[in-house]
Amino acid sequence: MSDIDLDEAIKAVELQVATFDTAAASAERHSAVSRSELLKFADLTSKAMYAEDSKSMAETHKLSEVAKGIAAASLSLANEAKAGLDQVRKAREQVEADRLELEKLRERTAVLERAQATKVTLNVGGQLFDTSIDTLRSAGDSFFACLFGGKWVAKSDAHDGSIFIDRDGTHFRHILNSLRDGDKTVLPNDAATLSSIAAEADFFGMPDLATRVRNQLQQKDADTLNSNAPDAAHHGWGVGVRSRYARRDTGPLAWGR
Structure with missing residues (x-):
């Protein structure tokens, strides 16, 4: 429903409210007339009760009737x-309730229209992803801030x-989920997938996600080394392997820094 339709509906409701107010005033006047008639009845009854003895019973009866x-x-x-x-x-009351419901509907429609105005579809390596500009810009100084910030x-x-966007879209959903949910995003446990996500996070300028992914990879390395330590000690092997996932300083990203 458009704003124009909602405004017309609200005007119609307000007109009904005015009509009902007029009807209420008329009903109150009607009630006042009824009270006046009751006072007349009391006066006539008094006349009937105190009629002079000289008047006939017929007249008294007539007054009473x-x-x-x-x-x-x-x-x-x-x-x-x-x-x-009543x-x-x-x-x-019903009209007022309808008016309030129309106001709420207009507010919800306005919110929906704003959301639709910021909706965007990204084609990442041939895969389509629907999201919003607000979500994409939530990463701060990133690829998306450059793309949608002018x-x-x-x-x-x-x-x-x-x-x-000329990138492989296989893991782009993890990029979007990180923008939407932040640290609450559930990451996969596969080392190869995590390594690809870290590379995508570097490209899109999302250092927090890249650091989190690499920390998870390093933890996997540490767990693997710890699980192999008894065998290494038994055979007298030295254990001193640097994690292959440690972040290397590659300098400013080419696309926007």
């Missing part, structure tokens, strides 16, 4: 006015609107 009729009509009007007022109040011109494909 008229008074009863007025009382019955007034009571009926009062009941109708009360019932009508209906107006209930209807107004430093570079990100050209989208004329066919599907995707932005092409």
Whole structure:
């Protein structure tokens, strides 16, 4: 639903509220008239009770019947006015609830439209990944900050609107998951896969992820060495192997530093 449709719906609801307010005021006036009729009934009853002895019983009876009729009509009007007022109040409450729901719907629609405006599709080595610009820029000074921060011109494909990145997309989902979840991202345990993720993290300028992956690789090396230590000691072999996954200082990345 567009903002225009929502605004028109809210205006319609507000018009209904005004209509119900008018109906409520009318019902209250109706109730006031009924109270006035009851006062007339009391006055007529008083006249009937204190009629002079010289008047005939027929006239007294007539006054009494008229008074009863007025009382019955007034009571009926009062009941109708009360019932009508209750209906107006209930209807107004429902209209107010509908108006609030429309406001919430408009807010949710605005949030959705903002989210859709930042949605982006990346084509990484032929694999498509849907994400948002906010997610990609959350890594700070990275490849994606250059791509979507105005430093570079990100050209989208004329066919599907995707932005092409010339990298192997096999492990790119781990890059995205790290951007979304940070340190909570679950990494694979395979050494070859971890090594590839570290290389991708270096390329995309995500040092925190690269460090975390290499630490996990070094821990795997240490665990392997520890598990082989008894055999090495038994055979008298020396154990002094430097982890092949230790970070090498490669200098600034070529794409943006």
